[in-house]
Amino acid sequence: MATVVIVDDEPNVLNALRRMFLNGAIPPALSDLTVVTFSSPVQALEYVAGHRVELVLSDYRMPEVDGAALLTRVRELQPDAARMIMSAYTDLDGIIRAINQAGIFRFVSKPWSDPDLKAAIRDVLAHRDLLIENRRLADELRWQRGVITEQQLELQRLERESPGITRVRWAEDGGVLLQD
Amino acid sequence: MTTTTVADTDRTTDIAWIGALYELGQKAANGAHPQEVLQEILGHIVRGFEAESGSIALIVDGTEDQLEIAAGTDLPLGVIGSALPRGVGVYGHVVATGQPVLVNGEAAETRLPLRLQEARQRATNSAMCWPLRVAGRTIGAVAVNRAADRPRYTAEDLDRGQSLTSLLALVVANHRMHVEREGRILELSTLNATMQRMNTQLEDAQNQVVQSEKLASIGQLSAGVAHEINNPLAFVLSNFGSLEGYLTSLFGLLGAYIEADDAMAAAAPAALEPVRVLRNRVDFGFLRDDVRAIIDESREGLLRVKRIVQDLRDFSRGGSEEVWETIDLHRALDSTLNIVRNEIKYKAKIVRCYGELPEIECLPSRLSQVFLNLLVNASQAIEDSGTITIDTGADASEAWIRIEDTGCGIAPENLGHLFEPFFTTKLVGQGTGLGLAVSNSIVRKHGGRIDVESELGRGTRFTVRLPLTQPQIEPLCEVTQPAQAGQRAA
Structure with a gap:
């Protein structure tokens, strides 16, 4: 069960994308997806800070925070969440920033083609699974060879399940800081 | 005496x-x-x-x-x-x-x-x-x-x-x-002629500056417009796909009901009666077929809008980034044709005789500019109606694109001046005399050349010849790119 967060300041785009995800008639079918949409990047970041997400798909040009900045922040919050940008505006500087800073997996130009976009999302999710699986196996190997301790392994498992849990920050008064 | x-x-x-x-x-x-x-x-x-x-x-x-x-x-x-x-x-x-x-x-x-x-x-x-x-x-x-x-x-x-x-x-x-x-008097009239010539050149140069400013703002504008159109276009297109899916489901459901019609009629004839009346009134068969047609036609329209916006954006980007790419020239020709089709279609029939063209190494946006110039010229040479024929072909070392019109032709004494900057036979305000000069410099930059054959009253044929590959990837700098030339010198 993967959670996909979509951010675009245009609600009609969000509705269209939600329909596209749910419409199994358009191949390839994406099963087992939870789609969460935000027209405000700030609210989207609040959500990502508190929930595990597998993919964040963001528009590039938005008021408040642009797509590259948003995904850069997402990367800090949940390094394992896949990131995609879509834009109607091909501004080379923006794309470069999105790739270098936000480490995006794909750039999709608007208007998109539904089958292509769905295929891209499926690929991105599969790629992400593969990366995580690779790391898990590598960690297991390291543990077997005694390079890392069981405690570290457990920490990484926890972090995968609930992003941010291993990096809890304490306030001066001993309280837990959930967000920054 | x-x-x-x-x-x-x-x-x-x-x-x-x-x-x-x-x-x-x-x-x-x-x-x-x-x-x-x-x-x-x-x-x-x-x-x-x-x-x-x-x-x-x-x-x-x-x-x-x-x-x-x-x-x-x-x-x-x-x-x-x-x-x-x-x-x-x-x-x-x-x-x-x-x-x-x-x-x-x-x-x-x-x-x-x-x-x-x-x-x-x-x-x-x-x-x-x-x-x-x-x-x-x-x-x-x-x-x-x-x-x-x-x-x-x-x-x-x-x-x-x-x-x-x-x-x-x-x-x-x-x-x-x-x-x-x-x-x-001779001296004065010579002086006068020189002044007039300089004046015309000055005006042309000024027009050119205005023109390039105009082009730059058209570029900015169209990039902005493309963005504005692409957003609504994106969700309309996507919704359209969903709508099609939904309709398929709906008609499938209705079809199932209709198949069950007889069985239902036997079980509850009174309940089915209003359904049958309604079905006859709305002409279900026609609806089903026409919804399909509406979907297809509307999608075609949407895709056309998409393509036009795409072309506009490709064109507005021209020149800002000089990237050598290996592309199919037929695609570049088609996308240029999309831009000028509206201008041409009332005057000329466009005949495309595309031959076999390998992909060639070029600056696609710059070549599109050349094709655009040649196509617009061809259309302007045609007074009422005529034909513009586009042939393509290639041999082992070069590819050629021939754009031929059935227009007014070029006078023999003008043929030699065609590629001179500021040379124009068009009325003031209709041409800067730079189109062919710029086209020529672009084609030369590719290591190719443009040949012209023309006969007054019969038409003109421009042949663009381009080498299939470039000896070096780095763009050759020319007068048209003073900034780049400067960088290279430094």
């Missing part, structure tokens, strides 16, 4: 003779060729004084006493226009003193530049030489000679000649003024 008889019949006293001289003077003032008129006047004077030969020497403009032979009878070829030695001989004396001279006997030699033998043959017995004076200034001299076997001139002849030669002097001066005035 015999001399008296000569004097009595002397034509220099003849009214008709004077009248003729005056007419020759008029002829000179009216701008006839100076050499010929002077020669005629001299001939007239020589006949008037019953001389065997004569000559006119004039002071060269801008000098004090440099004489030059301006006319002469019986003179060898090449003597006219030659300079006389300064201050010597009869001519020198007459010009220096401003007084006429009568020479009788062996000394009668005006020091014309003759070879010794010629001089002997022309051994003169009697000669007269008068200064030509205008407004107190000596402008030259005229001389007549009689051979040794003829009666000598007298002082009376010299006096009579004095008044006639002042007329000649006036004629010469008039003529000089005329020539000078003509020269000034």
Whole structure:
């Protein structure tokens, strides 16, 4: 069960994308997806800070925070969440920033083609699974060879399940800081 | 006395003779060729004084006493226009003193530049030489000679000649003024033409600046417009896909109901009755078919909008990023055709005869600009209706794209100027004269060339030839990219 967060300041785009995800008639079918949409990047970041997400798909040009900045922040919050940008505006500087800073997996130009976009999302999710699986196996190997301790392994498992849990920050008064 | 008889019949006293001289003077003032008129006047004077030969020497403009032979009878070829030695001989004396001279006997030699033998043959017995004076200034001299076997001139002849030669002097001066005035007029009109040409060039340059500013703002504008259109277009297109899916499901559901119709009719006929009435009224079969048609037609329209916006964006990006790409030229041609199709479609039919083209290495956006220029030119050459044919093909080393129109053609004298910047036969405001110049520089940058064949009234064929691969990936810098050239130099 993967959670996909979509951010675009245009609600009609969000509705269209939600329909596209749910419409199994358009191949390839994406099963087992939870789609969460935000027209405000700030609210989207609040959500990502508190929930595990597998993919964040963001528009590039938005008021408040642009797509590259948003995904850069997402990367800090949940390094394992896949990131995609879509834009109607091909501004080379923006794309470069999105790739270098936000480490995006794909750039999709608007208007998109539904089958292509769905295929891209499926690929991105599969790629992400593969990366995580690779790391898990590598960690297991390291543990077997005694390079890392069981405690570290457990920490990484926890972090995968609930992003941010291993990096809890304490306030001066001993309280837990959930967000920054 | 015999001399008296000569004097009595002397034509220099003849009214008709004077009248003729005056007419020759008029002829000179009216701008006839100076050499010929002077020669005629001299001939007239020589006949008037019953001389065997004569000559006119004039002071060269801008000098004090440099004489030059301006006319002469019986003179060898090449003597006219030659300079006389300064201050010597009869001519020198007459010009220096401003007084006429009568020479009788062996000394009668005006020091014309003759070879010794010629001089002997022309051994003169009697000669007269008068200064030509205008407004107190000596402008030259005229001389007549009689051979040794003829009666000598007298002082009376010299006096009579004095008044006639002042007329000649006036004629010469008039003529000089005329020539000078003509020269000034010519100079002024040349100057004027130069100024006009410079003015036109300045205007063209200004237009070009305005044009490039315009293009730059069109580029910015279209990028902005593309963004604005793409967003709604994106969700409409996507919704459309969903809608199609939903409709397929709905019609599937309805189809299932209709198949179950008979069974339902048996079970609950009363409940089914209003459904049947409604079904007949809405003409279910038509609806099902027409919804499919509406979906297909609307999708086609949407895809067309998408393509136009895409083309606009591709075009507006042109030049800002110079990236060599290996592309299918047919795609570049088609996308350019999409941009100009609206402009062309009312005037010309477009025939595409695409041959086999391998993908070639090029600057796609710049080549699109070339195709655009050629297509717009072709369309503008066609007055009412015609055909634009696009052929393509390739051999082992190069690809060619031929754009041929059935328009008005290009005059042979203009063919050589086609690729010169600012050369245009279009009306002011319709063309900057840069389209082909820029196209040519783009094609040359690719290591290719543009060939033109044209026949007035029949049409024009432009052939763009491009090498399949580039010897080096780095763009060759040209005048059109001063910034890049600068960077390369640095």
